[in-house]
Amino acid sequence: MTKPVNGFSKLNKTEKINWLAENYLNNNDTAVSVLKQYWNDNNDLQKLHDEFIENTVSNFYLPLGLAPNFLINGKYHVLPMAIEESSVVAAASKAAKFWNERGGFKATVIDTKKIGQVHFLFRGDFSRLDQLVTNIKPKLREAVKPITRNMEKRGGGILDIELIDKTEKLENYYQLFVKFDTRDSMGANFINSCLEKFAEVLQEEARKNPDFTEDEKNIQVIMSILSNYVPECTVRAEVSCPVDQLSEDENMSGEEFAEKFIQAVKIAEIEPYRAVTHNKGVMNGIDAVVLATGNDFRAVEAGVHAYASRNGQYTSLTHAKIEDGIFKFWMEIPLALGTVGGLTSLHPLVKLALDILQRPSASELMEITAVAGLAQNFAALRSLTTTGIQQGHMKMHLMNILNQNKATDKEKEELVEFFTHHTITHSSVMEQLKKIRS
8 A cells, every 4th residue: 555755746757757656556667668758858848848837757748730721701720729539620621621612710809808806705884895995996906007017008907896796695795806808818817916916905995994893894805816707708700601502412402401400509509418519519629729829728618618508508609590591600609818928938839839820819819719619510510410420530430449459551551441331340440450460
């Protein structure tokens, strides 16, 4: 039985791996080699990677792929996508090709407001608290001037400060609800620094207020933190074309395809079990671009799924209809992204990904990322409502099995041809591989 370790963070990387091998891997040399084989030979680059997080022992690689031919607002883009799931990049590329022949994607940023909150308890008269907050708003803004100065030079900063009464849901609970514009940065550190200073000023001004009772002077700040739910930092992505241009299959007309596609979307709009998988397809595209550009995919996921539930039931992010003979497919989602700060200026591949996208602003990256999600969802629904989703997935599954069993190029070629006409299962692939090798 292993024992707890003291001072683990003070060990160097090799010592951490040796401890891991001794206590959890039965001194498995192969496991140690696996960890070490992903170290980067460039010592400066490896040191940079090691310092992104704590207690690093190796690097965990994801494939970085390219989805070309995205026509967005009249301009072509190549989308860098970091993802491990097969078929995602291929599906996005196929959707891009389909729509660039029909006018391409349109995308528009609706708003860029981000939210932060000071959560606190106040035991006393609301009207006196309300008056205090109204009176000290100039002091709150002045207190964060050293933090906001550079942001304001770029056109951003604090947009609004509001007192929110939440006492009906939790006794004595109030918020300072603050809206920010962080321009091209995601702005988490900026927002949190401002909020913590607001909390200090609020408490100090309450203690000094002669109109407050002793209880009222003792405001208890619970926490000061940004919100990853950003329903006012939203972007719209859409495609449209005449219905008769949708057909690429002589067995299904454009009208038939559109009707079936729209029904699939409507099912996701009313059925949460379907909506979750439907929206997961959207996030396949979004997360891949978010990861490649060094943004926080967990924050994006949380905010997007909260947005999908904003009316009391989890529902589809995308929508479709036919209007005057025109098929329309669109989505509005919240996306708080940045193109400066954080990993965007540190990780070499992130910097390269942003170069591939021609150094977009945060708003432009919002548009590009939303389009990736819409394209991915279109590709998934198109497969589901025509050939079925498994056709593409099983081709990649075949290659995964062959790679796991170290198939040669000749064996791969022969088995790909064989399974063009046969059902792919793990057992059938292994059986055919065995026949070839015998």
